[in-house]
Every structure is written in C-alpha cells, then in structure tokens.
Amino acid sequence: MSVATVDTVRSAPRSVPAPVLLTVEEAAACLRIGRTTCFSLIRTGELESLMVGGLRRIPADAPAAYLARRRAEQQAA
Template identity: 50%
Template sequence: MADPQVLRDVLSDDALLVTPEEAAALLRVGRTTVYALMKAGDLRPVHIGRSCRLPRSELNRYIDSLTSSRSEQTQHLQLGTDQNGARGSVHTLPSGH
C-alpha cells in the first residue's frame, strides 16, 4: 500500500477521482469490499486506459443510497407494511439471536 503520508495528502485533496484503495480509506472499509461493491454494481467506476477510478460523486451517491434505503426500511417497519405498502406482520428475532 502507499506511504500513509502520501495517502493522507491525496485524501485531503479534492481529487475528482480516487483509486479503489483510496475509496476504501474514505469509506472506512477494506479494499476487497470496494472491489466487491464495484463487481455487484453498487459502485460504478470509470476507466481511463487500464486504470480504474471512482469519482467522489459516486461515493457520495452510494452513501446517499445507503441512507435513503435505510430510512425507507425504517418507515416500512414503523408502519408495519412491506415496500409495496401491503400491511403485514413484522417479525422480530428473540433477543440474543
């Protein structure tokens, strides 16, 4: 991995594109997780030649999608409905599971 000071300098910049390793540091996840998110289509990289980069705007979009889907799930649980609005029972696991 790159020198920590160099990585810190890159992350403190307002670089438009970051490497998957830099994205992992920004998201506080492992490099493998970033590559898995790209493979699953959750993160959409750009390719310049053979280089793979992630726009910072893409990282923000991904984070926003996580927070919006989380709030939607919370709303459905509070209402006792599924994502299609159908009423149903909400099941919870006993504590300790």
C-alpha cells in the same frame, strides 16, 4: 531578492485542486471499508467506477452517492 523573500516564496502554500477521480484504495478509505469490499461494491454496480486506460477509478462523488442511497434504503425499510 532578500533571503527572507526567498523563504516566503518557497513556503507559500500551493492551491491543489480536489481530486476528480479516486483510486480504489482512496475510495475504500473514504468509506472506511477494505479494498476487497470496495471491489465487490464495484463489481455489483453499487459503487460507480470507470476505467481510465487500464486503471480502475472512482468518481470523487461516488462514495457519497453510495452512502446516500444506502441511507435512503435503510430509512425506507
């Protein structure tokens, strides 16, 4: 194996699967809101979450679902 081959193998991009669950901080960043506001949405049931062991996680599609519900509510008003 030549040096060029080794460098090519090392620099080859890895395919990383998209996350299935987000941390509260990641979900807050997706929605462009603060961590405290995100926890408030979770507490009121507006943003879906679940516990994995002792960790609070948000399904990756939950922020988009929350946004879709909010948009539908505002369009209906």
